Amino acid sequence: MVKVRAGGEEKPEREEVVEPLEEPTPERRKERREEPPPRKKPEKISA
Amino acid sequence: MIIPDRVGTIVGYRVWRVIPGKWVALSESLHAQTCQRSWSTTGPTVAYCPPRIQGDPNKPLVMSGSCEEAPGFGCACGLYARYEPTEEEHLLPYVMGSVLAWGRVVHHEDRSFFRAEKALPVAFVRPRGGSGVFPGEAEEKLYCIVEALGAGMVEDPEELRAYTEVEARKW
Numbered sequence: 288m289v290k291v292r293a294g295g296e297e298k299p300e301r302e303e304v305v306e307p308l309e310e311p312t313p314e315r316r317k318e319r320r321e322e323p324p325p326r327k328k329p330e331k332i333s334a
Numbered sequence: 335m336i337i338p339d340r341v342g343t344i345v346g347y348r349v350w351r352v353i354p355g356k357w358v359a360l361s362e363s364l365h366a367q368t369c370q371r372s373w374s375t376t377g378p379t380v381a382y383c384p385p386r387i388q389g390d391p392n393k394p395l396v397m398s399g400s401c402e403e404a405p406g407f408g409c410a411c412g413l414y415a416r417y418e419p420t421e422e423e424h425l426l427p428y429v430m431g432s433v434l435a436w437g438r439v440v441h442h443e444d445r446s447f448f449r450a451e452k453a454l455p456v457a458f459v460r461p462r463g464g465s466g467v468f469p470g471e472a473e474e475k476l477y478c479i480v481e482a483l484g485a486g487m488v489e490d491p492e493e494l495r496a497y498t499e500v501e502a503r504k505w
Contacts, residue, residue, distance in 0.1 A: 299449075301438045302407050306338035307505040311434050311454050312377050313484035319504050320484075 336438075343434040343505045345498050346415025346448060347491075350455075352427045352479065354471035355392060360482060363475050364455070366414075375482045378454040380437075383411035405440045405449040412440060413447025419491035426464035426472040432456045432498035433440070434505060457486035457497045 309315065347375040350373065356373045373379045383400035390396070405412025417435050424430050437451030458480060464472055482488055484500075486496045 296442060298442065299407055299440045300443050302438065303339040304336055304438055305340055305342060305344055305436045307343050307434075307436055308341060309505070310371065310436070310452075311343065311505050313482065316454075316504075317484045327428075329443070 343436045343502055344439055344448065345448065345502045346417065346435050346453065347419040347494070347498075348415045348434045348448070349424055349428050349430050352472045352476045353428055354475050356429060357455075360475070360478055365478050370464040373455065375479050378452045379413060381405055381412045381449070381451050383409060401424060403438060404451060405438060405442055408471065410449075412429065413453045414447055414449055415445075415453065416447045418446065420493050422490055423462060424459070424467045426461045426476070427463055429458050429476060430494070431458035431485070432494055434498075434502055455483050455485050456501050457488050457494055459491060459494055460487050460489055 349367045351365045351367055353365060353372075358480070361375050362372045364375055365371065381404040383404040383406060385397050385400045386398045401411055403408050413433070413435065415435060419430065419432070422430075433450075433453040434449070435440050435450035435453040436471070439451070440449045442448060458476065461473060463469065477487075479485075486497050488497050
């Protein structure tokens, strides 16, 4: 029996499931790019 | 419902082949480097495992089943990407770029790559020339793909890495 597989011998080490809170899409990426960066809180200066 | 092992995305780097010309739709113009499978130009690409043919010279061809969920751990399916960008320059129609990947991910750390269930191209390295039959058309098509994906265009692998890591932190 000849088994032909793309990529040859693969030898995987481990697997995991990674999920973003919100899936990236081109539209969401554009929206986030247009959002202004978060403002820094002013530092408290002791008198 | 599958409970994720962690939240976020994985950064990867890979090479695509741009199919030049107006006779091929934009949606069919970003291919894997070595096979005829196209990546989505409007959203994340989702991996699937095609049925395979196993050949034995003395028996009829056998069609083996595909993985229930791609990428299968012991299979070769999935969306491939390397953990690190390569310094190698690619001439059109080949173009190097980066992806954010998520979903089921099979790691091949020993061989410096992973296979993912879903991936979205993030940025491409501006090509420095072409070797194909229609390098001008391939470049034009690449800019249309970049625009459709809302992706970035960077000058070299180092900038690609920096750009992609910033993008990954947003998710």
